[in-house]
Amino acid sequence: MALNISLKKPTKIVAAVLGVLTLIVLILIFVTTPKEQPQPGPTASPVAQLQLSQIPPGTASESDVFAKLGQPLNTQPSGTAANILSYPSYNQYNPNEVTVADGKVSFIRERLYDAPDTSLKSRLRILGEDYAQLYGPDSNSGVILFTYPEKGLAFFANPIGDVIFEVWYFPKGDLEQTLSLPEFADYSTQEYYTEEL
Amino acid sequence: MKEPTAIAFIHSLAGLFPNMLLNIFLTFLISFFVFTGTASAATPEELYGFTPASETVHNYTVTDGTTSVQLLDFTGHEKPLPEGYRTDEQYQIALDAWNLEDGGKWARLWPYVPMFSREDVKGFVQAIDEPFQNTNPNPIEVAIPHLARTYEVASALSYILSPYSTDRSYSEPNLSSQWINPAPWENDAWWLGSDESQPGNWDELGPVCDPQQWQISSSGDNAYDSQSNTAVLKTITIDTPPSLREQPLSTPEDCGLKSRQYPCEKCTDSGNVDDSDCFVDQAVRFSPTYFKTFTPFLHAITDRLLTGKNAVFNIFKPFAEVANEDIENWPGVGGEGEPSLAYNFSGGQAEAGNKQDASQAKYYFKYLGTLHCQKERLVAKLQPFLGGVAEIDPQCTGGAPATPTGGQGQPIAGQGCFVFDVGAKDPSKFSRPSVPWETDPAGKANVEMAISLVLKSPTWANLVCGRGPVRLYRVAAIAGGGWARSDQGQIFLYNGGVSNPGTAIYTLAHETGHIVSTRNPTLFTQFMSQGVISRDGGYLRTYPNDKTDFEDFAETAGLYVGVKYYCNPRWCGINYPREYPAHYNFAKEVMFGGLEY
Numbered sequence: 001m002a003l004n005i006s007l008k009k010p011t012k013i014v015a016a017v018l019g020v021l022t023l024i025v026l027i028l029i030f031v032t033t034p035k036e037q038p039q040p041g042p043t044a045s046p047v048a049q050l051q052l053s054q055i056p057p058g059t060a061s062e063s064d065v066f067a068k069l070g071q072p073l074n075t076q077p078s079g080t081a082a083n084i085l086s087y088p089s090y091n092q093y094n095p096n097e098v099t100v101a102d103g104k105v106s107f108i109r110e111r112l113y114d115a116p117d118t119s120l121k122s123r124l125r126i127l128g129e130d131y132a133q134l135y136g137p138d139s140n141s142g143v144i145l146f147t148y149p150e151k152g153l154a155f156f157a158n159p160i161g162d163v164i165f166e167v168w169y170f171p172k173g174d175l176e177q178t179l180s181l182p183e184f185a186d187y188s189t190q191e192y193y194t195e196e197l
Numbered sequence: 198m199k200e201p202t203a204i205a206f207i208h209s210l211a212g213l214f215p216n217m218l219l220n221i222f223l224t225f226l227i228s229f230f231v232f233t234g235t236a237s238a239a240t241p242e243e244l245y246g247f248t249p250a251s252e253t254v255h256n257y258t259v260t261d262g263t264t265s266v267q268l269l270d271f272t273g274h275e276k277p278l279p280e281g282y283r284t285d286e287q288y289q290i291a292l293d294a295w296n297l298e299d300g301g302k303w304a305r306l307w308p309y310v311p312m313f314s315r316e317d318v319k320g321f322v323q324a325i326d327e328p329f330q331n332t333n334p335n336p337i338e339v340a341i342p343h344l345a346r347t348y349e350v351a352s353a354l355s356y357i358l359s360p361y362s363t364d365r366s367y368s369e370p371n372l373s374s375q376w377i378n379p380a381p382w383e384n385d386a387w388w389l390g391s392d393e394s395q396p397g398n399w400d401e402l403g404p405v406c407d408p409q410q411w412q413i414s415s416s417g418d419n420a421y422d423s424q425s426n427t428a429v430l431k432t433i434t435i436d437t438p439p440s441l442r443e444q445p446l447s448t449p450e451d452c453g454l455k456s457r458q459y460p461c462e463k464c465t466d467s468g469n470v471d472d473s474d475c476f477v478d479q480a481v482r483f484s485p486t487y488f489k490t491f492t493p494f495l496h497a498i499t500d501r502l503l504t505g506k507n508a509v510f511n512i513f514k515p516f517a518e519v520a521n522e523d524i525e526n527w528p529g530v531g532g533e534g535e536p537s538l539a540y541n542f543s544g545g546q547a548e549a550g551n552k553q554d555a556s557q558a559k560y561y562f563k564y565l566g567t568l569h570c571q572k573e574r575l576v577a578k579l580q581p582f583l584g585g586v587a588e589i590d591p592q593c594t595g596g597a598p599a600t601p602t603g604g605q606g607q608p609i610a611g612q613g614c615f616v617f618d619v620g621a622k623d624p625s626k627f628s629r630p631s632v633p634w635e636t637d638p639a640g641k642a643n644v645e646m647a648i649s650l651v652l653k654s655p656t657w658a659n660l661v662c663g664r665g666p667v668r669l670y671r672v673a674a675i676a677g678g679g680w681a682r683s684d685q686g687q688i689f690l691y692n693g694g695v696s697n698p699g700t701a702i703y704t705l706a707h708e709t710g711h712i713v714s715t716r717n718p719t720l721f722t723q724f725m726s727q728g729v730i731s732r733d734g735g736y737l738r739t740y741p742n743d744k745t746d747f748e749d750f751a752e753t754a755g756l757y758v759g760v761k762y763y764c765n766p767r768w769c770g771i772n773y774p775r776e777y778p779a780h781y782n783f784a785k786e787v788m789f790g791g792l793e794y
Contacts, residue, residue, distance in 0.1 A: 093728025
């Protein structure tokens with residue numbers, strides 16, 4: 001025997017209204033549900049960040065690095081006689097890098113993505129205006145290297161947005177010596193760029 | 198006899214709203230007439246859910262284009278309401294009679310009675326000085342049209358479109374308290390900070406300010422008075438800057454009573470030393486510390502449309518997300534070096550004092566830019582459902598209404614903030630001159646087509662154009678693609694970048710990526726923080742030159758827009774979403790707001 005269900009008109013209206021309301025609720029749930037975000041990975045503690053700035057390139061040894069920072073996340077060869085040691089930064093995907101050549105620290109790249117304070121202006125105000133602006137491959141994205149050769153310090157930064165992306169530490173010297181470092185090979189004081197898309 | 202307010206809130210929005218909304222509005226009208234017509238104890242606030250902008254409404258002219266009456270003429274001729282009649286038949290008879298009354302004049306004009314107030318509201322602008330400065334002692338009053346009506350419409354919409362049980366109290370937007378002038382010239386020795394006023398010491402050495410009490414000028418028409426002259430000039434004598442200072446004489450020269458130490462000093466007849474040539478005159482300017490613009494209803498409008506729990510424009514967003522949005526993003530912002538834009542308003546602060554030309558100083562009404570642009574975007578999204586073609590105000594995609602600086606070109610309607618320009622030199626080491634776009638009409642047509650496609654995404658259009666025009670230069674050189682000089686808002690396009698539509702699309706999308714990362718560094722930081730590059734195992738292989746994070750960011754956009762239209766032999770046939778899912782998803786969801794090409 002077939003089941004025969006017939007709805008009266010008011011019941012149909014109620015059913016239709018309920019259906020529409022259900023649809024609206026489902027849409028709202030879909031729209032307002034937070035999207036899944038990547039889970040944070042290991043990042044550096046403030047202590048580790050502080051210790052990073054206490055490793056002077058040119059004088060610190062590889063053992064100094066291990067003593068201050070511990071074992072690296074990984075080690076990659078760079079050139080013939082150098083290794084790049086990766087350490088946690090503020091962001092899980094962009095580690096800090098310590099370059100060790102012939103047993104000595106030659107270069108440190110500190111990445112500031114997700115760092116609490118990335119203001120370029122505030123640092124320049126403290127350090128003074130005797131920096132050199134160096135232009136490189138990312139000058140067309142408004143990114144300039146604000147370099148203090150005598151301090152062995154440079155900020156890879158967007159001055160328009162007042163944001164530092166990376167801090168570079170390298171042996172102290174004059175501008176000519178700094179420009180001779182391999183990490184500065186693509187940089188010059190000239191504001192032009194030789195390659196195009 | 199009904200008061201004028203009884204007639205004021207009658208709809209005239211029949212052409213603006215679909216039938217469903219119109220019916221809801223009519224419900225309000227009926228409620229209001231019950232209130233006003235029967236001396237009910239209910240208040241307008243209880244009926245509407247918000248306080249009307251004004252209790253007093255002007256005796257407007259109501260016209261359908263051929264017949265005109267005044268609002269008060271409707272007294273005794275209002276449309277009958279069902280509540281006034283015992284049966285439907287009685288009401289229908291009354292309605293038919295009203296439709297025929299005076300040849301149908303009242304029924305014909307009824308839809309033209311304004312539903313909401315049309316009053317201008319008065320606000321004022323006040324310059325706030327440091328102690329002992331007196332730039333402008335009296336606030337300038339300005340009459341602001343449309344705000345009262347916008348307030349009532351926004352409130353009514355918010356009331357209709359959100360659940361009745363929710364909290365209707367609005368909250369102040371999260372602003373720092375005032376429009377603070379952060380003394381932008383603090384690092385410039387030739388400009389004085391606003392906090393350096395030293396009453397009583399104005400004629401002594403040291404940095405001083407004497408603002409001379411210049412008035413803020415008024416055009417005389419308050420509704421159009423949008424500019425204020427805040428220039429205050431004074432020539433003062435200060436010590437020679439170190440860079441101009443002379444070396445002292447090797448041997449001091451005896452003048453009689455004193456000795457002459459520097460070449461600029463002269464011996465006087467009395468035996469003293471005249472050192473007046475050792476000082477230089479500097480013209481300094483001074484601006485008030487900040488402006489306050491007092492704009493009635495604006496915070497309430499913002500709340501109802503943008504920032505509140507029942508905000509109409511954000512009705513499908515969680516309030517937590519709405520509360521965190523930056524609402525101060527009027528697109529026309531300027532920097533210190535720009536010659537015409539004096540006030541830079543962002544993050545709740547206004548930067549005052551233009552070094553180049555203080556006579557061009559302007560102030561802005563907070564929230565208005567955002568409100569206007571949100572409305573433009575909402576209409577643009579709704580327009581396809583209502584018919585016709587949506588056009589967004591170019592100001593909302595960065596095109597400035599005023600003459601752009603630094604070139605001859607103008608933003609073109611429909612082309613966002615892009616300006617076809619000539620004059621700048623190719624910034625590569627070759628320093629090639631740009632040529633007029635008219636010399637390459639086919640290339641220009643390709644770029645125009647590319648612009649329409651690249652700016653199809655409102656999200657990307659705002660990222661590209663949110664900080665002013667982008668100037669396009671044609672460099673007639675046999676080279677591939679283009680070159681962006683992002684800090685200057687310039688893109689140079691070579692032969693290879695304009696030779697066909699596909700390459701123009703790919704090139705423009707890529708180069709705008711550089712503009713975006715420069716103008717929106719937080720977006721680039723987001724790109725890096727999410728590990729887009731590392732999650733895909735490295736950079737996009739499609740970019741041929743330097744492999745850097747920033748080039749990869751630009752290429753993420755270039756490939757997203759261009760992969761369908763451009764086929765480079767090196768990577769033709771690439772499956773972007775499958776090969777680089779993190780890049781693709783970032784481009785789609787974050788850069789281009791979900792728009793698929």
